[in-house]
Amino acid sequence: MSETQLPLAEDWSLPERLDPTARLAAEALIVDVEGFEGPLDLLLTLSRTQKVDLRRISVLQLAEQYLGFVNRAAKLRIELAADYLVMAAWLAFLKSRLLLPPEPGEEGPSAEELAAHLAFQLERLQAMREAAARLMARDQKGRDFFVRGQPETMSLHRKVTWDASLLDLMRAYARIRTREDFRPFVLDREHVFTMEQALDRMRGLIGYAGDWADLSTFLPEGWNATPMARRSVTAAHFAAVLEMAKRGQLVLRQDETFAPIRIRRAESRSEGQS
Incomplete structure (x- = not known):
């Protein structure tokens, strides 16, 4: 697998200036392990949905490729390396839980439950992203449409239409008559x-x-x-x-x-x- 080699910056106090294409290529971590090849975030997504067998993935190869990426990404954004570290650590933890038999009396969720829970969280995140994309795709005021210079004054007129049968009217009349006839006795103790x-x-x-x-x-x-x-x-x-x-x-x-x-x-x- 060919990887983009970036020149080392002589002055670490100044960020290296890269064109957008080179920066995107440097920040895209590509892994090449047995059974899967692609970005680490995609590998994490597929492992959560159990579309990739984690038992066939070599954690050693994954760690070596990750360390090489960290060396390249250190000059770009340190938070980017931290994000990939979290993803790689979770992947290694999930594989260890799947390979090792559960210990008797072990507390906490199983590997299957953990994977299902993370898959549910990922589905929620994906749904929020899709909703945000649909919201941003709608027309926006000031860009796609504009308000009038002299807006008209709007007034609200409420018109009530009653829909009642003869039985409803009789029941309402009976309730009113009963309320008028029934007057509880109140003793004036003073x-x-x-x-x-x-x-x-x-x-x-x-x-x-x-x-x-x-x-x-x-x-x-x-x-x-x-x-x-x-x-x-x-x-x-x-x-x-x-x-x-x-x-x-x-x-x-x-x-x-x-x-x-x-x-x-x-x-x-x-x-x-x-």
């Missing part, structure tokens, strides 16, 4: 008179009730301002006097059905004995 409040009031007022007195005289002012307040205050004080009568703190009586409820303070034992 205007509710509790039994605890009534007990506190009755304990302070019952001491002044020496004789029978109507229960309504113990209710607070404005207790009948609204129907809700009247019911709440009456029920709370009625429950309070029942609780106090149970504890023996007062006596209550009602002469007949629906008659006013009258209460008085219960007599203590000392008062009864006197």
